[in-house]
Amino acid sequence: MRQRRLRIVAATAVAALLVLAGCSSNSATSGSSGENGGPAEITFWQSQFEPYQQKWFKTYVDKFNASQTDVKVKYQVVPGDTWQQKLKAAQAAGTQPDVATTNYGGIPAGVTNGQFAQLDGMLPDKAWSDIKSNVAGFVQVGGKHYAYPMLVEPSTVLYYRTDLVKAAGLDPNAPPKTWDELLTWAEKLTKGKVKGMTIASVAPDLGWSSWGLQYNACGHLPINDDWSAANAKDPCYTKLFELYQTLFQKGWIPQQPKVGYPDATPYGQGQVAMMANGSWAVGQLKQTFPTMIKNTAVAPFPSVDGDPGKPTSTLGGWTLTVDAKSKHKQAAAKFIEYLLAGDPAIMADFFRQSGFSKYTVRTSVDQALASDPAATSDPFMKIITDKVVATGKAEPAYPFDVSLAFATAIESVMKGKADIPAATQKASDAIDRVIKQQRLKGTAPKG
Template identity: 70%
Template sequence: MRRRGIVMLAIAAVTASVAMSGCSSGGGETPAGTTTVTFWQQKFEDYQQAWFKKYVDQFNASQSKVKVDYQVVPGDTWAQKLKAAQAAGKAPDIATTNYGNVSPGVAQGQFASLDELLPAEKFDDIKGNVKPFVTIGGKHYAYPMLVEPSTVLYYRTDLVTAAGLDPASPPKSWDELIVWATKLTQGAVKGMTIASAAPDLGWSSWGLQYNACGRLPVNDDWSKAAAMDPCYEKLLGLYKTLYANGLIPKQPKVGYADGAPYGQGEVAMMAGGSWVIGQLKNDFKAMIPKTAVAPFPSFDGSTGKTTATLGGWTLTVDAKSKAKQQAAEFIKYLLAGDPAIMADFFKTSGFSKYTVRSSVDLALASNPDASADPFMKIISEKVVPFGKAEPAYPWDISLAFGTAIESAMKGSADIPTSLKTADAAINDVIKKQSLAGTAPK
């Protein structure tokens, strides 16, 4: 299951020309004495396939003993294809893996530890708040590629000014956000857009759950629900106020991951993931000069607190691979090698995704395109450093809490009842899936 909006966009980008078996940049005969490693990449935006192929080809051209067979697999068939390959003992040597699947994969024995395959200094380069995303039991089982904050505040500077607000001083608290959304709701234009359906609320609110309570709605060892903690009442109250007061669209045409309502001028502000920057730059270029970004407000106005989780992708090596070291050599080259390679990726992405290595930050600091980007500095410095990992527990827990938010915001039940229902549902998931004591350490 892929819970984040990135994949929803990626699946939407899959073209009919990509067959279920995937497309490959392999081909040709492999010289004697050369080890071929297979690399499966889940299909994302088109530019990513071009970028991966460019560097696979460069790696292959630089090697005499290792060849990477690069294959792109459509997102809507990825899980089925990978599971079938694993069952048949034919899993790819290297695969793209999201952060949320690292811990479950390790528990199932799917991934090889990279500590014996890569130099220790390659892990030292990973940012401190990202390193735990790929570390289980003190060992590194994946190498991170990027992070994408789940929640950033976008706002129209022209509409903000027209409403008598200061675009240089965006809202810092949830109460201030309500004030802005109220003043910006004018005629057909709503004050903002935010998730309003349980499946989107289940994952897009993770950062705000951390902000409200400093934790997610289950205890640390996954043995008991914690959804009835009173601190969550203010979170549900935020959503309820936005919805009940008509400050957000009540029947949105698209889900949280899609920034089209903002790009089309239907709303003045947007809670959205960092990936929306790429969508705006590609599809709504005229909106860029009148758009500003800020960290999503915290419940009490304090800064430097988590309001976003950091989703993203890694490369992993299959635990049963017969070419682990060769696979790791490619990962070292692509993700952990010359910082200019990953700097090129972030430039290619339109700076809509963010670095996980300190050395790549330095490389981008000298890049004039990165310095000129209107969004990168704010998100890199004010959002990413405070982001937390997406939870590794089963999606059913997130969905139960997302259902509680939707129930409260739309008036199906009051806030205490909605949280009580979520608490019971989470405890039921814990019991039925025997989760107690299974939280990763």
């Protein structure tokens, strides 16, 4: 009897171990090599963007796989809101992708963490010299390249409905130049169920979408240039706080926005007369709300004092990076070279599909598009290129916690939870805490 019991226990333990062994031997082969003759298999994770982008990526991944036999790319789309968890889980298990989409702001921190492979020497020199000078610095840390850029897109552009503007007795050819004028427009355009405009109103969106306006108000971000101390209490920020506060508290922007800042749906559906949004909204309007285009005009977002030379936008955008632990760095670089740095027609096709709502980072792609009448005749592209991209600043490279602390202050003021001095004091303390705990002092990237 006793022996039988022991046997049961032993059998159970063995069964449990077998189950565990089955669980753990999952993807150890992912990204496996083709050392015994087959192609080197690399995984590529793409953060989910607008539907046309997934289509473009899939098309060219398939073409790349068909065009040669040395490298086989396994393509996977990952939703943005689960990206970090999925990536960290994969990193912990050693199954992280060889190639991944990374935004400019994430590069310096990733390099500090040793996450990205250095790409100098893996891509030909002419690929690097093709990158436009205003973007070249975005993918470098300490003079070395850690990513290849794909596009830039300004974070803040003003869109407005010319028909509603005319109906309100305003001149659609003279868009607001200062924040005070913008408030006047928002007030006059708020009629019935149509609100004057949309702009970010929750901290996670304000965190990044207000960077350009923070530069505009003060010429700096709420932290010292060397990241040694917070600089959030500068009185020049008062106007910025008042802009958001007035728009929200006067009811000139939706009180319960249904979608986040980057989504142009409320404007497309006619719920608002003006919209602060990134250049990508052009693509969404063209594809989802094409009838709205003829009544839409774009302008640089107004400046605090009307000076059009001050930045109002940061230039965000995406790159491809190679994981530092990838077993096939050269194969991964070959794929990046094909997709982003090779034949300019491939990227030109991307910008065409985006409805020219994103901006090129390579001189050769500009040249490929120069002969395309659709690009040259686009009503929005020239204004955004000349007046917004030209003054745009790079995204800050500090941890998002810093941006979130300042954005929480803006939201607190908007929603009446704190006055400006109390909110900025709290933000300043929070930023100082981030600096100390994350040891940021002196780690700001140079240049």
